[in-house]
Structures are given as structure tokens and as C-alpha cells.
Amino acid sequence: MNATLLLIAETIDNRVTGTSLEMTGLAQRLAPNMTAMFALAGSDIKTSAEKLAAGTGIPVTAFEGPDLAFPNPEILADLIGSLVEQTDAEIVCYPHTTCGCHAAARTAALMDAPCVPAVESVEKEGDALVFRRSVHNGRLKTTAIPRRRPVVLTLLPGAFKPAGPPAPSDSPPAMTLQKVEKKATGFSPVELTREASGDAxxxxxxxxxxxxxxxxxxxxxxxxxxxxxxxxxxxxxxxxxxxxxxxxxxxxxxxxxxxxxxxxxxxxxxxxxxxxxxxxxxxxxxxxxxxxxxxxxxxxxxxxxxxxxxxxxxxxxxxxxxxxxxx
Ligand SMILES: Cc1cc2nc3c(=O)[nH]c(=O)nc-3n(C[C@H](O)[C@H](O)[C@H](O)COP(=O)(O)OP(=O)(O)OC[C@H]3O[C@@H](n4cnc5c(N)ncnc54)[C@H](O)[C@@H]3O)c2cc1C
Missing domain, CATH: 3.40.50.1220 (TPP-binding domain)
Structure with missing residues (x-):
């Protein structure tokens, strides 16, 4: 059986962000040895989850609950930790954004897994995966080979182009909706404000x-x-x-x-x-x-x-x- 690549799509107002779709480029890069699946969260997420599955050809697990109206990396990381156990995912990938980095660090800590942030490219060398990223504002490149799985990544925006649309199919990929109960957490986002300026x-x-x-x-x-x-x-x-x-x-x-x-x-x-x-x-x-x-x-x-x-x-x-x- 193929190993699972778990892609965590970020949402704003229950809509999937453009940078999240770039992770399909990573899925394409690692196919056919790895099979991708998406996970995402929101307070009213069913429609976006179905659209994501149909638009990418990748199965989706969607978490829906009142606490997920705003990005909450703590709750998300806990949910993803359980999903990794259920799916035996070998790679967990978040977009390299503020919330993505927050959730990735917590996911890695919960699972005692290696964490490689800001990945720009991935190569396969035999059974090993080689991750490259920039440090010191691009002056130096580092190469990392995680020695155990699962490994948690964040993918730098712009590093991968989204894969093209999936081949036409009679049966769309599965979308599973899981309801999430209200839960007390140490981190509680209370508001999401848009930039007021109409500066164009x-x-x-x-x-x-x-x-x-x-x-x-x-x-x-x-x-x-x-x-x-x-x-x-x-x-x-x-x-x-x-x-x-x-x-x-x-x-x-x-x-x-x-x-x-x-x-x-x-x-x-x-x-x-x-x-x-x-x-x-x-x-x-x-x-x-x-x-x-x-x-x-x-x-x-x-x-x-x-x-x-x-x-x-x-x-x-x-x-x-x-x-x-x-x-
Ligand atoms: C998740 C995430 C998202 C990010 N998003 C963005 C983003 O959208 N946009 C963005 O810009 N950054 C973003 N960053 C930050 C980014 O990584 C860099 O830190 C930032 O772009 C560096 O800004 P800078 O080039 O102004 O500063 P520095 O990297 O400090 O560079 C300053 C430069 O000025 C030169 N310099 C110094 N004095 C002079 C002088 N007198 N005359 C001419 N040159 C001089 C130096 O040689 C140096 O090259 C993001 C970082 C993260 C982690």
C-alpha cells in the first residue's frame, strides 16, 4: 500500500486559500509512491471541502465545528494528530503561513515527529526524501533528510505550482465530514479583521x-x-x-x-x-x-x-x- 501524504489546507471565511492549492504540486512530485489526502477545518466547511475534492481529485477529510470559525492552530493540530494515527500518514504538510507554522510545530511536538519548516524543494533519493530550504534570507541553502516518519513540513508559498485539474472521472474523490465539539484551548482567536484600506x-x-x-x-x-x-x-x-x-x-x-x-x-x-x-x-x-x-x-x-x-x-x-x- 502507498504511503499517505496528508495536506492541510488553510481556510479564510470557510474558503480554501490559494497557497493551500500549491500543495497539490508537492503531491504530484511525490506520486506515485505517495497518495495524497487533504484535511481542512471551518465552521461551515462542507461546500468548500466538496469543491476541493472535485477540483483536485484528492480525497478530503473536513472538520466542522463552532470553534473553527477562525483559524485555531491548537485545535487543528490536535485533530490532525488523530488523523495521522488513523491514516498512518508519513508526511504531514501545512502551508508556510503564520497559522501553518503554529499548527505544524504543535503537530510535530504532539507526535514527537521531526519538523522541517519553509521547504522549497523535495527530491527522492532511494527511500529517503531530501528537503531543501533557504536560510539567512536566501544567502544559504540547507538540506535536511528526516530520519523517521511521520515528518511534519511547512511548504514555502510559491515553491510549488498547483497541479493541473484531475483527469475526468465518474466517481469524485471521497469527502468525509467530521463534526467537532466545542473545546477549551489555551489559544483562542476572537476576531478576524480585514485591512481597512482600499489602497490600490x-x-x-x-x-x-x-x-x-x-x-x-x-x-x-x-x-x-x-x-x-x-x-x-x-x-x-x-x-x-x-x-x-x-x-x-x-x-x-x-x-x-x-x-x-x-x-x-x-x-x-x-x-x-x-x-x-x-x-x-x-x-x-x-x-x-x-x-x-x-x-x-x-x-x-x-x-x-x-x-x-x-x-x-x-x-x-x-x-x-x-x-x-x-x-
Ligand atoms: C511566513 C512568512 C511570510 C513572509 N512574507 C513576506 C512578505 O510577504 N514580504 C516580504 O517582504 N517579506 C516577507 N517575509 C519576511 C522575509 O522572509 C524577509 O525577512 C524580508 O523580506 C526581509 O526584508 P528586507 O529585504 O527588507 O530586509 P533584510 O533581509 O534585512 O535586507 C536588507 C538589505 O538591505 C541591504 N542594505 C543595507 N543597507 C543598505 C543601503 N544603505 N543601501 C542599499 N542596500 C542596503 C542589505 O545588504 C540587505 O540585503 C515573510 C516571512 C515569513 C516567515
Whole structure:
């Protein structure tokens, strides 16, 4: 019998997220030696579970209960722990998101299983599975071979493309619904709020000047705003640390947990090029990267690389642009 690959789909408002579907790419990669099944949770999840089974051709176990209206990694990890025992799953895979990482760590701890977060690729070497991932913002790669099963993974957004639609079949894959009673837990999410801003500046911009931690100080943002103001139809974006610091609103964050943008020109200033950032901007038509570190990972996706202090380069670029317009 084939080993089971258990994929845990994440939901928001009882709908499956796009990054969850990327796990079908992992299922395709590990087939035919492993058979995939999905698990997901929500307060009113039946319709999404049926849609997931029909759309992927993968059987689904859905957990439904009042406590599952908001993502609750503690309850989810407990449910998944029991499901792993029932199915003898050898690999348990969550998306590499805040809730996915939380639930993966708890699942691994409950089962005393090895945990490999932020997986970017998987190779088969004989009976062993070899997992690769980046560390130190993409400067180094590590390789891990778990020595026992089950193993719990989180899959980095963008690392795998979703598998195509399943071959037509007369019998859709099974969908099993399990009701979950109310349960006291140490972790209790109470609210899920959406970003209030209707800021669509990034979606409509032809040019994006994106700024990262290399800016050093919020006072230096003036230089970036100044350049963006001069360029036609340009907007300012940021890497996640700047939004976490509240130097720019989250509506300007580009990346796996922010916006995906495809402007004509993306100028990445003081951004190292971590995979989570690159995920959101790699399909821009032209990418210019400005970084003091000649080995920064961002240069591997840039069409033009400028090894320079952004505080020196951006004012010169603004000046040169003005001169060019006058000429
Ligand atoms: C689940 C998860 C989701 C994530 N989602 C996102 C996301 O959506 N978007 C995102 O951006 N990140 C995301 N991250 C964070 C991501 O992993 C990186 O930590 C982040 O992108 C790094 O931001 P940065 O490049 O600005 O900072 P750093 O990695 O610190 O890089 C700063 C860069 O600036 C350069 N520099 C320093 N001084 C100067 C100067 N004066 N001039 C020019 N260059 C200079 C440095 O050489 C360095 O390369 C996520 C992480 C996790 C775990």
C-alpha cells in the first residue's frame, strides 16, 4: 500500500486559500509512491471541502465545528494528530503561513515527529526524501533528510505550482465530514479583521519603488517618496519588516503575505531578496535592484543590479531623470 501524504489546507471565511492549492504540486512530485489526502477545518466547511475534492481529485477529510470559525492552530493540530494515527500518514504538510507554522510545530511536538519548516524543494533519493530550504534570507541553502516518519513540513508559498485539474472521472474523490465539539484551548482567536484600506496604488502603478530594511531609518523614506513622485505613475512599496515597523502600511507590502505585483518597472532598494518577497514581484517586466551587498539574493532576479548605497543612488537617479526630461 502507498504511503499517505496528508495536506492541510488553510481556510479564510470557510474558503480554501490559494497557497493551500500549491500543495497539490508537492503531491504530484511525490506520486506515485505517495497518495495524497487533504484535511481542512471551518465552521461551515462542507461546500468548500466538496469543491476541493472535485477540483483536485484528492480525497478530503473536513472538520466542522463552532470553534473553527477562525483559524485555531491548537485545535487543528490536535485533530490532525488523530488523523495521522488513523491514516498512518508519513508526511504531514501545512502551508508556510503564520497559522501553518503554529499548527505544524504543535503537530510535530504532539507526535514527537521531526519538523522541517519553509521547504522549497523535495527530491527522492532511494527511500529517503531530501528537503531543501533557504536560510539567512536566501544567502544559504540547507538540506535536511528526516530520519523517521511521520515528518511534519511547512511548504514555502510559491515553491510549488498547483497541479493541473484531475483527469475526468465518474466517481469524485471521497469527502468525509467530521463534526467537532466545542473545546477549551489555551489559544483562542476572537476576531478576524480585514485591512481597512482600499489602497490600490500598487495594482495600478507602472513603476514601483520598493524599499526594504536597507533604508535604515524612517526619516530616509523621504528620498524614496521623492523619487516616486517624479516618475510617471509610480508608487512606493515595502518589504514586510518595514510594514511590521509601521513605517509603511500593510497595503504597501509586497510578497507572499502581501501583494503580488507585475509593474513595468520594479526598483528594489535595500531589499535582500528573501523568497517570500520575491514571490510577490518576480514577474515584474523589469527589475532593478539597489543594494550595498554584491552577493544579495535580489540580484539573482534583477535585470539590472546596482551595488551602491541607496541613500547615494536614489537622489542621483532622481536628478538624472529630471535632466533627461529637460533634454
Ligand atoms: C511566513 C512568512 C511570510 C513572509 N512574507 C513576506 C512578505 O510577504 N514580504 C516580504 O517582504 N517579506 C516577507 N517575509 C519576511 C522575509 O522572509 C524577509 O525577512 C524580508 O523580506 C526581509 O526584508 P528586507 O529585504 O527588507 O530586509 P533584510 O533581509 O534585512 O535586507 C536588507 C538589505 O538591505 C541591504 N542594505 C543595507 N543597507 C543598505 C543601503 N544603505 N543601501 C542599499 N542596500 C542596503 C542589505 O545588504 C540587505 O540585503 C515573510 C516571512 C515569513 C516567515
Amino acid at each position: 496604488a500598487l495594482e495600478h502603478a507602472d513603476i514601483i519603488v520598493a524599499v526594504g530594511r536597507g533604508i535604515g531609518d524612517p526619516e530616509n523614506l523621504g528620498i524614496v517618496n521623492d523619487l516616486a513622485r517624479r516618475l510617471p505613475n509610480a508608487a512606493v512599496a515595502a518589504s514586510r519588516p518595514l510594514c511590521d515597523l509601521q513605517w509603511l502600511p500593510y497595503s504597501r507590502q509586497v510578497g507572499a503575505t502581501g501583494r503580488t505585483v507585475t509593474p513595468r518597472l520594479y526598483i528594489a532598494c535595500g531589499i535582500s531578496g528573501a523568497q517570500q518577497h520575491v514571490y510577490g514581484m518576480k514577474d515584474s517586466q523589469w527589475i532593478v535592484a539597489v543594494n550595498t551587498d554584491p552577493h544579495a539574493t535580489i540580484f539573482s532576479v534583477a535585470h539590472i543590479g546596482v551595488v551602491e548605497d541607496l541613500l547615494t543612488f536614489l537622489p542621483l537617479l532622481a536628478e538624472a531623470y529630471d535632466e533627461m526630461k529637460k533634454a
